[in-house]
Amino acid sequence: MNKTEKPLSTLWGCELNDSNKEETFKTDDTNHQHQLALRTMCLGHTAKEEFNIVELVTGEGDSAKAVPIVTLHAKSMTTVNLSGLDLHPPVMFRLKFGSGPVFVGAEHVALEDYSDEELLDEEMDEEEVEEEEEEEDIEESPVKKAKKNGAGKRKKPEKGEDEGDASEGENNPPKKGKGRGRKPLAAKV
Secondary structure, three states: OOOOEEEEEEEEEEEEOOOEEEEOOOOOOEEEEEEEEEEEEEEEOOOOOOOEEEEEEEEEOOOOOOEEEEEOOOOOEEEEEEEEEEEEEEEEEEOOOOEOEEEEEEEEEEEOOOOOHHHHHHHHHHHHHHHHHHHHHHHOOOOOOOOOOOOOOOOOOOOOHHHHHHHHHHHOOOOOOHHOOOOHHHHOO
């Protein structure tokens, strides 16, 4: 999902029974991309002890395909969780076998669909805002200049010092890392 798309979510549901065997989810809205996220199918409290088979019909006309997705029974399986099953309209739910009532619970998600020109304008505006924020950050944190006082330069040991260091190095461990060249803590105070 892009930053420019804003999801609009509403609950959607239907009841399938003897008098209403089919229910279709479709939209005529072309300004949004639509999706139906199925959540649950369950039997009503008045369901008979029989199998209720619900099939899903996708597409229209000759390209329509029916697939059974749920088999419910009043004694063994009254509810089915269908989270993760996301469909694009048009979608038809059909009570293929049984008398129901079967309740379908879903979430209708619509994403705003921008035209290419609006999308480009909005992206340009976002880039300009980001550039301005970066410029403000640079102005707020001035760069510190490094001081050049020669303290960072190291002396080269003279020949006489090398020989003295070797004899001292036998008794003392070698100096390594950050502490090299610093005075002992007690001497600073």
